[in-house]
Structure formats: structure tokens, C-alpha cells
Amino acid sequence: MSKQQVKNNLPAWDLSDLYKGIDDPNINKDLETYRKTTLSFAKKYKGKLGSLSPDEALKMFKVKEKLAILGGRLGGFAYLNMSTQMKNSEAMRFYQNISEKLTDYAKPMVFFSLEFNALPEAKIKEWLKDKKVAFYKPYIKRIRKYKKYELSEPVEEILLEKSITSSEAWVRLYEEISSRLEYHVDGKTYNDAEISKLTLDADPKVRHAAGAEINRVYKQNSPLFTLVYNMIIKDKAIEDEKRGFAKPVSARNLAEDVPDKVVDALAQTVKANYKNLAHRFYKLKAKWLGVKKISYWDRNAPLPFSSDIHYEWNDAVKTVLNGYYNFSPKLGKIAQDFFDHPWIDVPPRDGKRSGAYCSGPLATKHPYLFLNFVGKQNDVLTLAHELGHGCHHQLRTKNGELNETSRMTTEEVASVFGEMLVFQDMLKNLDDDKDKLCLIASKVGDMLNTAVRQIAFHFFETRAHEERKSGELSEERLADIWQEEMGESLGEYVEMGDDTRYIWSMVGHFFFLPFYVYAYSFADCLVNSLYQVKMEGNVENFADKYLKLLSQTAIGEYEDILRPFNLNPNNPDFWQKGLNLISSYIDELERLDKKLKL
Ligand SMILES: [Zn+2]
Structure with a gap:
């Protein structure tokens, strides 16, 4: 077992497969190898990629692989080691130190993707004829997909250097302010994690007080967060325009390998299901909580008749x-x-x-x-x-x-x-x-938070980016869009009161990963569709095919890896199938509700 203490005989991990500890001499040895390898890589390949034979290209990929292993092992160990001991300043310093060194040592590699993408297609084809180089095809494809959107080397360089004082600076400001927010309820002070726990309390008074306080704190910071958000959107728009992305969402779609029209199909299908899913569920929830309408802060509340089942x-x-x-x-x-x-x-x-x-x-x-x-x-x-x-x-x-x-x-x-x-x-x-109902209700609540709520977020940010094109958005305008989109998705049994107007800026993804939120819904609906196919039982050897799909998720195209299941994400039916699974659970909840006469 590991050196870390074991509580109640519950297992702890042992990281010695990576390093024996932060004083393992291999750490400095590996850091030094990493530093020297990036330098020698740049020396050997900068300006010369176009003249490499397939054999030489293979050698180059092997060096990149070696760097990925060194960087992964060092950075990964530092992070894992820190996450179990956040109060240990040595572990924290060690992580910071390793991260900074890795970033610093990786600088000589900046030329690589630009030069790689400047290579003519014929050169890549020549390399790929070699079977051993062809192994790296998914990696090559991933770099090359940005070719069309890359700018000249001097422009790329200045964008990279200026990012520290533009987009990244705004994100950093947002993160620094939001991570320091404090909440006060009944004379007690809470941090982020603590106050969000209160919103799950069994007592509605506690939940509502916590929710109102969260909204108050975000309202207080609203002038700053509104400014920051306006800047982040504009900064992205400037870069998107130069690179030639069609829509604000397009850059994210490229990163996720999803065509714009597939994301549209997902978002529109989810929206068309708001009523049948979210509205129907929150109606039940209001009934179970004994109120006409639940508050926004009651959505995830435990049911009053739930029993606490404990698992060893x-x-x-x-x-x-x-x-x-x-x-x-x-x-x-x-x-x-x-x-x-x-x-x-x-x-x-x-x-x-x-x-x-x-x-x-x-x-x-x-x-x-x-x-x-x-x-x-x-x-x-x-x-x-x-x-x-x-x-x-x-x-x-x-x-x-x-x-x-x-x-x-x-x-x-x-x-x-x-x-x-x-x-x-x-x-x-x-x-x-009753236990069944509680388990299904908690699952449906989670599913709605992922599949439906994130799409409401998606509509919020799509509108914000669109409207920003004709000028800055005011605090109140952002609050209005938020209330409208959330209200529409949650339905008439959820009160979108004044205690929710300013909480849009709680969604960190709007700031640091624009248009990322739909990915949660995408993933959830995709799995639900797959699960529906499993339940229908029409695909032979489902389990084997599923394991094969898992082995290819990062190297294959969606259409190809889903074909064995007769699923196609370009088709709106695909998304509907996934949502039908949630709908069937809500049917079951309605049935149990009637049976139990709750
Ligand atoms: Zn996960």
C-alpha cells in the first residue's frame, strides 16, 4: 500500500509507477532530458521538415513521442501528488515548479505545428505510404485540420505572445476574482464549494437563502464580469474573423471534430424536447416538494421522502x-x-x-x-x-x-x-x-442538468456572441437573455425569480472555454442513444462492438465508429433517440407517483 495514510482501511493510490516521491532523483534527470530533447529537436528539425524522408519522419515522431511521455509523467505525477494534499505547501510548490519548467522547456517546439502545416499535401502522402509513419495518421490529421485557419508565422507569433495580455489576461482576471468570492448566510462565511452544498440542503429555507446570497454576490460583481465577458467575446471575434471561422461556435466545433450542422441538430432537438422532459419532470418535483412552483434553487433538492442508503x-x-x-x-x-x-x-x-x-x-x-x-x-x-x-x-x-x-x-x-x-x-x-422513485428521480435530475441545461447555456452564449457583434452588452441585457433561456428550458413549474438574474457569470466555461458547454449534452445524448440501441437488442454482439468503439474514440470519425450501431449523428433522430431514454424514465416516475399516491 502507499505511504499515504489509509483511513478506515479504505485504499489509497500508490504513485510509484510514476515516481517514488517528489525527491525521486529521476525527476531532475527526466526534466533535464526533456529540456535537452526539445532543444535538440528544434536544432535538428526547424526549417527542415519538408526535406525529411519517411524514415527520418518516423524518427522525428518517435522523439515527439518520447517528449510526450516525459512531459506526461512529470506533469501528471506533480498534479496527482498535489491533489491529495492541497494543504502541503511543498507539494503545491512542486506542482507549480514542474508546470513552469515544462512550459518553459517546451518553447523551442513552437515552430513545429506551423511548419508542419506549411508542408504540401504531397509530402504528407509520401510519408504516409510508409506503414510505420501511417501509425501516426490520427495525430497528423489532428494538427493538419488547423491548416486552413492558420495565419502567417509572424502573425501567429504575435497572437501567441499577445494572448498573455489579452484573452488569457481576461480569463485570469475572471478566475482570480471568482475564486475569491465569499458568501455570508446567517452570520457565517462560506466559500464556493460550501455554499453550493447548502443549495442541496433538505431544508428549503437554507437552499433559498444560499441561492439568494449567490445571486447577490454575482450581482455585486456584475459590472466587472460583464466587462470581462464583453472583452472575451470581442477578443475571440477578432481572432475568428482573421482565421476565417464562419460562426462564433465554429472554432470549438473544429476542435471537437463536429460539423456546425450537427451541433445545430443537437441544440434544436433538445430545445424541442424541453417540454416533454424538463417541464414534465419539474412539475412532478414541485408536487413532491409540496409547492405550486419550485424555485430555481430547488431543482436539485433531495426528495422529502428519500431514505439514506449507505454502502460500504x-x-x-x-x-x-x-x-x-x-x-x-x-x-x-x-x-x-x-x-x-x-x-x-x-x-x-x-x-x-x-x-x-x-x-x-x-x-x-x-x-x-x-x-x-x-x-x-x-x-x-x-x-x-x-x-x-x-x-x-x-x-x-x-x-x-x-x-x-x-x-x-x-x-x-x-x-x-x-x-x-x-x-x-x-x-x-x-x-x-419509493426507493426506486428516488433513485430514478435523482438520475433524471442529473440527466436534465447535463443534456438539457447545458443546451440552454449554449443558447445563452450563442445569443451573447451574436448580439456582441453590434456593440457591448449591458449587465441587464445579459441578465435578460439568461432569464429567458433558462426560463424557457425549465418551464412553468420553475420560478425564475430575481434571485437568479446575475448567476450566468457562475458558468466558468463561458469565460475560459467558449462554446464548450454543448459538449456535455452531446456526450450525454450520444451515450443515451447507444444505450437505447443496447436495450432494443437489435445489434448483434453489442458488447464487443461497444468495446471496439471505445478503443477508437480518439482516432476515428463519429460516423464511422457509430455505424456498427446504425447510428448517425448527422440525423436529428439520433439525438431524439437519446432523449427518449430520459423521457421513458419520466414515464416511469409518473407511473410510480400514481401508484404510490404521493
Ligand atoms: Zn466524466
Whole structure:
């Protein structure tokens, strides 16, 4: 077991597969190798890419691979090591130090993608004739897709240098201010994480006070956040225009490899389902909470009749593995590995970050799972989710370090699907109808937050970027758009009162990753469609085909990898199919509600 303390005998991870500790002598050795390799890479290849033979190109890709491994191992270790001990200043400093050095040492590599994209297509074709170079085709394609949008070298250089004082500076200002916000309720001071916990409290008074306070704090900061947002939108518009992107959303779509019209189809299909999904669900929720209309801050409230089911770690593991094995013994075996090795950090500890994640510093080696398990039903689903990411990673190790990338739209497939498998299993094992209703209601609430709410966000930012074209948007205008879009998606049973007008600026993605929010909905709907296909049972060997899909998510096109399931994301029916799954759960909730006479 690891050197870190083990609480309640719950497992902690052991990072020594990466380094033995922050004083491991290999760290400085690897940093030095990294520094020297980028220098020698630039010396050897800068200005010469066009003259490389396929054999020489192969050697160059191998060096890039080596750099990816060194950088991944160093940066990954520093991050993982820090996230379990955020109060340890040495661990924090170590992370900062490694990040800065890696950025600094990577500078000589800046020439690479520009020069690479200036290569004529014939040169790339010549290289790709060599089978060994062809292995890197997904990587090559990923760099080359920006070719059309690249500017001249001097312009690219100045954009890069000025980004520190333009777009990045605005994001930094937003992050610095928003991370320092303080909230006061009943004489007590709360930070972000603490106040959002209060919005999930069983007592409506506590939830509403917390919500109103969040809105007050964002209103107070609204002049600044409005200015920052206007600047970020304008900065992006200037660059988009120079690069030749058709719409504000287009640059993001290129990064995610999704055509503009597919995103439109997704957004419009979700909007057409607001009524059948969100409105119908919140009507039920209002009834269960005993009010005519719920407040915006009641959407995620626990149901008054929910019972707290507790899971021991071993039971959670058993439940999750059962779900995985029942679906596919092969997937079960891959999942099992995570419990046979010290790859999971399970319990919360003082100074440990909150939340959960799966992180694989190296694409070709096993990843680590980070949890804060306290035995709630939701913790079991979180384990199922992160384990899905873990298995997904393991299925892709053969693609190599360079070909792999995390594209949000497909990155969440295995995790959400894994969660679904375990959710269905848990549901089957419940006898009490009330427990069933609570479990489904909490799942539907989550699904709506992801599939529907993020699309309302998407419409908000689309309108903001469009309107910004004809001048700056005022605080009140942004608040109006927010209220309209959220109100439309949530429906008549959710009160969009004055305690929600200014909270649009809580959505950090609007600032640091414009147009990213739709990716959440995309991913969720994609998985739901896949899950529907599994339930219909018309695709032979579904499990094997599914595992194959997972192994190709970063190297294949959507259309190709979904074809074995007769799914096509260009078709609005594809999105409708995914949304129908949520709809069927709401049907079940209505049925249980009637039966239980709630
Ligand atoms: Zn995830």
C-alpha cells in the first residue's frame, strides 16, 4: 500500500509507477532530458521538415513521442501528488515548479505545428505510404485540420505572445476574482464549494437563502464580469474573423471534430424536447416538494421522502463490478484490475481536493482514479463513472502517446455508459417503490442538468456572441437573455425569480472555454442513444462492438465508429433517440407517483 495514510482501511493510490516521491532523483534527470530533447529537436528539425524522408519522419515522431511521455509523467505525477494534499505547501510548490519548467522547456517546439502545416499535401502522402509513419495518421490529421485557419508565422507569433495580455489576461482576471468570492448566510462565511452544498440542503429555507446570497454576490460583481465577458467575446471575434471561422461556435466545433450542422441538430432537438422532459419532470418535483412552483434553487433538492442508503466500500465495489461483468466479462476483467492494484484513492482526507476524476498521465499506461467515497448512493455511481473512464483509457493504450487526445464529446462515453449499467443494476435490486422513485428521480435530475441545461447555456452564449457583434452588452441585457433561456428550458413549474438574474457569470466555461458547454449534452445524448440501441437488442454482439468503439474514440470519425450501431449523428433522430431514454424514465416516475399516491 502507499505511504499515504489509509483511513478506515479504505485504499489509497500508490504513485510509484510514476515516481517514488517528489525527491525521486529521476525527476531532475527526466526534466533535464526533456529540456535537452526539445532543444535538440528544434536544432535538428526547424526549417527542415519538408526535406525529411519517411524514415527520418518516423524518427522525428518517435522523439515527439518520447517528449510526450516525459512531459506526461512529470506533469501528471506533480498534479496527482498535489491533489491529495492541497494543504502541503511543498507539494503545491512542486506542482507549480514542474508546470513552469515544462512550459518553459517546451518553447523551442513552437515552430513545429506551423511548419508542419506549411508542408504540401504531397509530402504528407509520401510519408504516409510508409506503414510505420501511417501509425501516426490520427495525430497528423489532428494538427493538419488547423491548416486552413492558420495565419502567417509572424502573425501567429504575435497572437501567441499577445494572448498573455489579452484573452488569457481576461480569463485570469475572471478566475482570480471568482475564486475569491465569499458568501455570508446567517452570520457565517462560506466559500464556493460550501455554499453550493447548502443549495442541496433538505431544508428549503437554507437552499433559498444560499441561492439568494449567490445571486447577490454575482450581482455585486456584475459590472466587472460583464466587462470581462464583453472583452472575451470581442477578443475571440477578432481572432475568428482573421482565421476565417464562419460562426462564433465554429472554432470549438473544429476542435471537437463536429460539423456546425450537427451541433445545430443537437441544440434544436433538445430545445424541442424541453417540454416533454424538463417541464414534465419539474412539475412532478414541485408536487413532491409540496409547492405550486419550485424555485430555481430547488431543482436539485433531495426528495422529502428519500431514505439514506449507505454502502460500504466493498459493497460498492461489488455492485459496480457486477454491473460491468454482467454487461461484458471482458469489460469486467479490465475494471477488476483497478481493484487488484493500488490505482484508486478512495477516502476523503484533510487537505484532499473535493470531487472525483480519472487521470492518465500516460496514454500507454494505466490511469489513476481519484474519489471522495463516503458511502452514499451517488458515490457508487461516481465510482461506476470514473471506472468507466479508467476502462476507456485501458482500451486505448495501444494507440500510442501521440494519437490519443481527449475530445470531450467522446471522452464521456464509457463513463456515462458505465454509470448507466450500474444504475440499472441498482434499480433492479431495490424492492421498495419509493426507493426506486428516488433513485430514478435523482438520475433524471442529473440527466436534465447535463443534456438539457447545458443546451440552454449554449443558447445563452450563442445569443451573447451574436448580439456582441453590434456593440457591448449591458449587465441587464445579459441578465435578460439568461432569464429567458433558462426560463424557457425549465418551464412553468420553475420560478425564475430575481434571485437568479446575475448567476450566468457562475458558468466558468463561458469565460475560459467558449462554446464548450454543448459538449456535455452531446456526450450525454450520444451515450443515451447507444444505450437505447443496447436495450432494443437489435445489434448483434453489442458488447464487443461497444468495446471496439471505445478503443477508437480518439482516432476515428463519429460516423464511422457509430455505424456498427446504425447510428448517425448527422440525423436529428439520433439525438431524439437519446432523449427518449430520459423521457421513458419520466414515464416511469409518473407511473410510480400514481401508484404510490404521493
Ligand atoms: Zn466524466
